[in-house]
Amino acid sequence: MTEPDLPQPPTRDLCGTMLVHRRLLNESMTYRARRAAIENRALQYERGRRSPVRSEVVTVPVVVHVVHNPAVPEQNIGDDQIHSQLAVLNRDFRAANPDREKVPEVWRPLVADAKIEFRLAAVDPEGEPTGGIIRVPTDRRSFGFDDAVKASATGGSDPWPTDQYLNIWVCQLGGGLLGYAQFPGGPPQTDGVVVLHTAFGTTGTAAAPFDGGRTATHEIGHWLDLYHIWGDDDGACTSDDKVADTPNQADANTGSPVFPHVSCGNGPHGDMFMNYMDYVDDDAMFMFTRGQVTRMNACLEGVRASFLVSSHALAVPSRPAPAGPVPSGAAPAGLTSAGPVPSGGAAGVPASAPGAAAGAAGLHQAAAPGQDFGPVPGPAHWPAPGAAPGVTDGAGTGVTDGAGTGVTDGAGTGVTDGAGTGVTDGAVGQAARPDGEVTRVLRDSERLVTEVLRDIRTAIHLVGGDRPGG
Numbered sequence: 001m002t003e004p005d006l007p008q009p010p011t012r013d014l015c016g017t018m019l020v021h022r023r024l025l026n027e028s029m030t031y032r033a034r035r036a037a038i039e040n041r042a043l044q045y046e047r048g049r050r051s052p053v054r055s056e057v058v059t060v061p062v063v064v065h066v067v068h069n070p071a072v073p074e075q076n077i078g079d080d081q082i083h084s085q086l087a088v089l090n091r092d093f094r095a096a097n098p099d100r101e102k103v104p105e106v107w108r109p110l111v112a113d114a115k116i117e118f119r120l121a122a123v124d125p126e127g128e129p130t131g132g133i134i135r136v137p138t139d140r141r142s143f144g145f146d147d148a149v150k151a152s153a154t155g156g157s158d159p160w161p162t163d164q165y166l167n168i169w170v171c172q173l174g175g176g177l178l179g180y181a182q183f184p185g186g187p188p189q190t191d192g193v194v195v196l197h198t199a200f201g202t203t204g205t206a207a208a209p210f211d212g213g214r215t216a217t218h219e220i221g222h223w224l225d226l227y228h229i230w231g232d233d234d235g236a237c238t239s240d241d242k243v244a245d246t247p248n249q250a251d252a253n254t255g256s257p258v259f260p261h262v263s264c265g266n267g268p269h270g271d272m273f274m275n276y277m278d279y280v281d282d283d284a285m286f287m288f289t290r291g292q293v294t295r296m297n298a299c300l301e302g303v304r305a306s307f308l309v310s311s312h313a314l315a316v317p318s319r320p321a322p323a324g325p326v327p328s329g330a331a332p333a334g335l336t337s338a339g340p341v342p343s344g345g346a347a348g349v350p351a352s353a354p355g356a357a358a359g360a361a362g363l364h365q366a367a368a369p370g371q372d373f374g375p376v377p378g379p380a381h382w383p384a385p386g387a388a389p390g391v392t393d394g395a396g397t398g399v400t401d402g403a404g405t406g407v408t409d410g411a412g413t414g415v416t417d418g419a420g421t422g423v424t425d426g427a428v429g430q431a432a433r434p435d436g437e438v439t440r441v442l443r444d445s446e447r448l449v450t451e452v453l454r455d456i457r458t459a460i461h462l463v464g465g466d467r468p469g470g
């Protein structure tokens, strides 16, 4: 046989995110320290000690890497399948999905609009117009959760700067995996989500029961720091998803459960199995809760704050279509309103577009994909594979080095979260804010810096002396 076999589409949900999470925890004390800091921030939001600052909808620039084996042509999915996925995301993260009506009465008040939208990038890292879709042939028959798909050197496709774009790799996954994400706080060069092509979008190769586009909704939930709703404790009821308004549940639900399904003594209503962060079939999941949205906001206003100011990747008003018409009804908001395709390449970026000039400049400064990215403090500190992360070196003074946080960079920039990605609240729509508000935010940031420093020191203490093997 010369052609790779096309594995049968999975019949049961399987997400590799926790496998990646545990691998990174084992490999890297930097990751552990960052996760501790990110968790601390999420806890502050969860407990109401901090409130989300953001009120506007944020639009996340997306680049889709279609990594396909030419021997299996269907892996090279069509643009319409990609657009169908974007349309699902833009419903699910706005609580605009029609099937939200199926949420049991008792939980309807919890259904929440995350106010996050997704749009294929219009400007690439070099500042050139793009359709936001990259097609890369590979010799690989399939990929696993080892991140090989995220690098050209291992048969995949290098990411675009992961602090400016949500990178989505679509490929053949093996081992029954539907997809996996990397939690915030991980290595920037592997940040993003991976989705099996037969579980991506609603058309083309998408195959039941995962043809509702919900695998990407679930994985992007992880990318925004959501845990599985059952807490990944294998039925022990001892761990939960760190979100108070989702009931504690024993283990993953699969298929299409009947309400109520009681576990962990969570009756009478039981498990919230219709949540996007469970494992049920695509047509059986319909909601994020308010608590989950609060946690996503802690992430977006913290470790992923760069996405609140990175609209330059979307600056070109019309998508310079690489091929074919965008199917109406499937295209994400904003793309179908496009005027004539600009003929002048980069000249298509209007000088009047908000942030266009600054954005282009920023993009030109960005490092090439696969290298450390741009001005973000985190990536520059991320240790090379196998290197001692150096957290213990900083145990006395600093957090600056080992934790990779850039904590000493100054209160206004990249400090508050310890996650190394421009966590400043001040960066969040600051220009539009009255002075009093800015002052308040800066004061909050200063307080949070102190708290985060304390937490990072605690984290360092907890892992002190413990160096990764290999």
Ligand SMILES: [Zn+2]
Binding pocket: 015, 016, 017, 018, 218, 219, 222, 228
């Ligand atoms: Zn998952």
